[in-house]
Amino acid sequence: MKKTILAIAVLLGTFFGAQAQKIKGSDIMLPLSQKEAESFMKANPSQTVTVTGGGSGVGISSLLEGTTDIAQLSRKIKFDEKQKLQEGGKTAKEVIAAYDALAIVVHPSNKVKDLTREQLEGIFTGKITNWKEVGGDDLKIIPYSRETSSGTYEFFKESVLKNKNYVNGIMSMPATGAIIQSISQTKGAIGYVGLAYLNKDVKAVHVSYDKGTTFVEPSVANAKNETYPIVRPLYYYYEIKAEKKVKPFIDYVLSEEGQKIVTEIGFIEL
Amino acid sequence: MKKTLRRMAERLVEAMLTLSGSVTSLAILLIIVFLFKEGTGLFNSPGVEKGYALCVNITNPVEQLTPYQIKQIFDSEIANWQEVGGADSEIMLFRFNEIFSMYSDEELGEDYALLPQKLGEVITQNPSVIAFLPERYLPQENTMVKILPSSTIRMADFFGGEEWLPTATPASLYGVLPLLSGTLWISIFAILIALPLGLGVAVYLSELADERVRKWLKPAIELLAGIPSVVYGFFGLVVLVPLIQQTLHLPVGETALAGSLILAVMALPTIITIAEDAMRNTPRAMREASLALGATQWQTIYKVVVPYASSGITAAVVLGVGRAVGETMAVLMVTGNAAVIPHSLFDSVRTIPAAIAAELGEAPAGGAHYQALFLLGCILFILTMLISASAEIINKRKYSNGI
Numbered sequence: 001m002k003k004t005i006l007a008i009a010v011l012l013g014t015f016f017g018a019q020a021q022k023i024k025g026s027d028i029m030l031p032l033s034q035k036e037a038e039s040f041m042k043a044n045p046s047q048t049v050t051v052t053g054g055g056s057g058v059g060i061s062s063l064l065e066g067t068t069d070i071a072q073l074s075r076k077i078k079f080d081e082k083q084k085l086q087e088g089g090k091t092a093k094e095v096i097a098a099y100d101a102l103a104i105v106v107h108p109s110n111k112v113k114d115l116t117r118e119q120l121e122g123i124f125t126g127k128i129t130n131w132k133e134v135g136g137d138d139l140k141i142i143p144y145s146r147e148t149s150s151g152t153y154e155f156f157k158e159s160v161l162k163n164k165n166y167v168n169g170i171m172s173m174p175a176t177g178a179i180i181q182s183i184s185q186t187k188g189a190i191g192y193v194g195l196a197y198l199n200k201d202v203k204a205v206h207v208s209y210d211k212g213t214t215f216v217e218p219s220v221a222n223a224k225n226e227t228y229p230i231v232r233p234l235y236y237y238y239e240i241k242a243e244k245k246v247k248p249f250i251d252y253v254l255s256e257e258g259q260k261i262v263t264e265i266g267f268i269e270l
Numbered sequence: 271m272k273k274t275l276r277r278m279a280e281r282l283v284e285a286m287l288t289l290s291g292s293v294t295s296l297a298i299l300l301i302i303v304f305l306f307k308e309g310t311g312l313f314n315s316p317g318v319e320k321g322y323a324l325c326v327n328i329t330n331p332v333e334q335l336t337p338y339q340i341k342q343i344f345d346s347e348i349a350n351w352q353e354v355g356g357a358d359s360e361i362m363l364f365r366f367n368e369i370f371s372m373y374s375d376e377e378l379g380e381d382y383a384l385l386p387q388k389l390g391e392v393i394t395q396n397p398s399v400i401a402f403l404p405e406r407y408l409p410q411e412n413t414m415v416k417i418l419p420s421s422t423i424r425m426a427d428f429f430g431g432e433e434w435l436p437t438a439t440p441a442s443l444y445g446v447l448p449l450l451s452g453t454l455w456i457s458i459f460a461i462l463i464a465l466p467l468g469l470g471v472a473v474y475l476s477e478l479a480d481e482r483v484r485k486w487l488k489p490a491i492e493l494l495a496g497i498p499s500v501v502y503g504f505f506g507l508v509v510l511v512p513l514i515q516q517t518l519h520l521p522v523g524e525t526a527l528a529g530s531l532i533l534a535v536m537a538l539p540t541i542i543t544i545a546e547d548a549m550r551n552t553p554r555a556m557r558e559a560s561l562a563l564g565a566t567q568w569q570t571i572y573k574v575v576v577p578y579a580s581s582g583i584t585a586a587v588v589l590g591v592g593r594a595v596g597e598t599m600a601v602l603m604v605t606g607n608a609a610v611i612p613h614s615l616f617d618s619v620r621t622i623p624a625a626i627a628a629e630l631g632e633a634p635a636g637g638a639h640y641q642a643l644f645l646l647g648c649i650l651f652i653l654t655m656l657i658s659a660s661a662e663i664i665n666k667r668k669y670s671n672g673i
Contacts, residue, residue: 079367080321080404086381125345140521147607147628148437163365164345165438169448169610171524171618174602174628178507182606185512188521 021246023051025059025072026151028194029234032098032265033072039261040252049249056151063237064088069246071237074100074151092237097253099268101195102156102230103218105180105202107187112136114215116208117229120160123190126167131188144179144191145170152176155232156192192230195223196266223268234267302651309645312428315638316420318440322366323405324418325389327397332356335418337427340441343400351398364392364401382407390415402440423638428645434609434620436629436639444642448609450649452619455612456526456605457594460533464590467534468541469583475542476549477571488546495539503603506532511604520616524606527615532600537590544589548582549575588661592654598623622646 023033030053037049054062059071060081077092085092104120106112112134115123122128124143131139145166146153157163173179176193183189184201195218198204206215209229222228236253238246252258259269317337318324324340326332332355335343342348343361352358369378369389378385390409393399409415423444431445471491475484506528514531515523552575560570576583598621606618607628626643633639 083406142522153437163439165341165435168433168435169608169618171522171606171608172620172628173607178603181507182511182522182524185515186522 020048020050021070021249022068023049023070023072023236024054024062024068026056026074026234027053028074028100028151029072029097032234032262032267035261035265036253036258037249039257040249043252043257044248047248060085060237063092063239064090069238069242070249072097073235073237074232075154076233076235077237091240093240093243095236095238095250095254096233096270097236098234098259098262098270099223099231100234101218101220101223101228101268102152102159102192102232103195103198103204104190104192104207104230105183105198105204106190107183108201108203109187110136110203112205114206114208114212116212117160118211120207121162121164124156124161124166124170125164126170139188142186142189143167143170144182144189145172146176146179146192147172147174152192152194156230159230159232160192194266195220195268220263220268231268305644305647305651308641309648312423312444312638312641312645313425315423315641317423318420319442320637321405322440323403323408323420324440325393325401325403325408326416326418327393327399328414328416329397330356330416333418334421337423337441337443338433341435341438341443344402344438344440357398359398362396362399364396364399366401366403366407386410387412428642432611434625436633436642442639444638446646446649448611449620449622449625449646451611452526452605452609453595453621453623453650453653455619456529456533456601456621457591459526459530459615460537460594461587461591463530463534464537464541464594465587468538468586468590469545471538471542472545472549472583472586473571473576476546477567477575488543491539491542494535495543499536499597499600500603502532502536503600506600506604518616522606522618524604524618525616526605526612526619529601529605529619529621530615532604533594533597536597536600537593540593541586541590544586545579545583548579548586551582552578584661584664588657591657595653595657596623596650598627602627622650626650 023037030051033051037051041047041049056071056073056075059068059073060077062068063071064081064085071092077094082092104115110131112131115134119128119134123134123141124145128134129141131137131141143166145156157166171182173182173191176197179191179193180197180199180202183191193202198218204218206217207229208215214227216222216228218228218230223231236250238250253262254270262269318340324335330351332351335354339348339354343354344363346363348354349361350358351361369385369392372392373388378388385407386409389401389403389407390412393401393409394412394414408417428444428446430447431443432447433443433445434448435443475487479487507524510531511523511528513523514520514525514528556574556578557570560574561567565573601621602624605621605624607620607624608618609620609625610617612619626646629639630643633643
């Protein structure tokens with residue numbers, strides 16, 4: 001009898017003693033957080049970390065409701081989200097876990113090598129419709145975009161289009177893989193994908209944010225030395241009161257080992 | 271004793287059947303009520319993003335802007351106040367976030383207490399400004415600031431609008447015409463392709479094929495119906511889309527044609543199986559009577575078998591159309607999803623189900639975008655209801671003609 005009670009006590013102890021942490025939010029960061037969680041749990045067997053997606057907005061509202069410990073966001077927290085957290089008596093602490101660069105890609109046969117931000121804005125807002133206007137062949141430009149629900153869509157709109165709206169009736173694809181597929185088989189196509197998705201089926205153009213003085217190739221090295229302009233941070237947000245609980249995991253991600261995983265996944269380390 | 275027990279068991283089964291029937295009907299009714307309640311809420315939503323307002327300087331004569339004008343102003347397509355009935359001066363855009371690059375958080379005071387004041391200053395200093403600000407930080411006391419009244423989304427803008435830009439800020443445009451026309455466009459062509467093919471196969475299977483061929487062919491066709499739609503979509507994107515593009519020399523392969531073809535293939539098994547079953551149900555006596563009267567096999571097919579099976583064939587068509595109108599994933603992957611009204615089969619289209627599937631994930635619950643998506647669901651519901659009702663009517667007429 002005594003033995004059973006002891007066994008139950010030990011079991012309960014390990015169960016409650018184990019720090020179960022939940023991470024929720026951006027789908028883009030999903031592979032990163034999952035990989036980090038896996039190796040973190042391997043290094044600390046007493047800890048459990050569960051990771052779920054749902055979108056950046058879902059992550060923040062879960063943090064507000066207290067159903068997650070860490071929210072992962074592929075964009076900065078919005079002003080009204082911050083306000084809502086404050087109203088709920090919470091303060092979110094922000095940690096940048098990695099960086100992600102967006103590459104502008106075209107069909108491999110396209111002659112155009114360089115594009116300025118202004119030209120990109122013109123193309124995606126529908127002001128420039130033919131490749132010959134930007135130094136290419138006489139060919140119609142077919143811009144591809146991600147679906148409106150994606151964080152990448154918002155980031156591209158903010159960074160490249162300066163908050164202007166995409167051209168009405170832009171081709172929108174449900175996933176990055178679909179964008180690569182479509183661009184690789186459409187001669188006049190142009191689109192944007194995460195740096196990690198670049199492959200030989202598409203050609204990445206060099207981008208200039210200083211009106212054409214310098215054009216920078218999208219690469220991990222250029223993103224790291226901050227010469228490539230279309231780079232966004234990937235964030236973890238957690239409640240300041242829960243810091244003790246989540247700190248080991250956050251520290252692990254920021255450690256050398258954790259940052260190695262960042263590079264493996266295809267993001268840019270800090 | 272045994273008898274009463276059996277009777278009680280029967281009663282119990284009857285009661286359970288009635289219950290399950292009524293629960294199902296109630297659930298369907300509730301879903302419809304929910305759908306319409308959420309959907310019609312759109313017309314009570316403000317045209318400008320909820321919780322935000324547009325402000326101009328008091329000297330500006332402009333009193334009201336339509337959502338379309340707001341969108342054009344913030345896209346810099348309208349650059350002068352003259353174009354919307356104001357003075358001849360260039361429009362200066364001011365988005366809320368810009369205040370944070372002008373002042374640091376400390377300068378804005380504890381809990382952003384000084385924020386409305388600073389925003390008021392910006393608007394006072396720039397007579398040609400239009401500012402997009404959250405309602406709780408509006409500079410209410412500043413008499414130099416005029417808040418533009420926000421109208422609710424109008425029905426005419428929804429049902430007659432030609433632009434679907436649900437995430438445009440500050441004013442989203444919910445014009446349903448591109449989506450509705452896109453859905454109907456590819457469904458019509460899908461059925462035009464699938465119907466002759468499907469009927470042909472059904473006639474062959476039920477009348478002409480010998481038993482051995484039928485034994486193999488029918489399960490193979492039924493297997494087609496079991497393939498998940500995302501697999502069809504993937505096949506379409508990787509095989510069909512490049513094929514269409516290369517053979518027809520089009521700039522893009524993601525067209526309404528690709529969607530119609532995929533939908534046709536997907537509707538085929540439904541049409542074939544149901545039509546074939548109906549034809550095989552023609553009584554042997556009728557067939558033999560026709561042959562005995564000297565009719566050829568072909569005459570028997572189209573004078574006796576097809577008319578007898580007409581109700582089944584109509585059912586096949588309706589189910590085929592229903593599948594085409596409601597299909598989501600395959601279409602999402604191959605049509606390019608551009609929200610424009612199609613003018614040819616080679617335009618890219620966005621269908622209603624694809625729009626709902628792609629956008630609902632990030633639409634904030636209860637917001638205007640969310641309600642607009644529900645209203646799209648209502649339209650889809652009415653569409654399929656109309657199709658079923660018309661099929662019912664056609665069926666009845668056929669019977670009263672006395673075949």
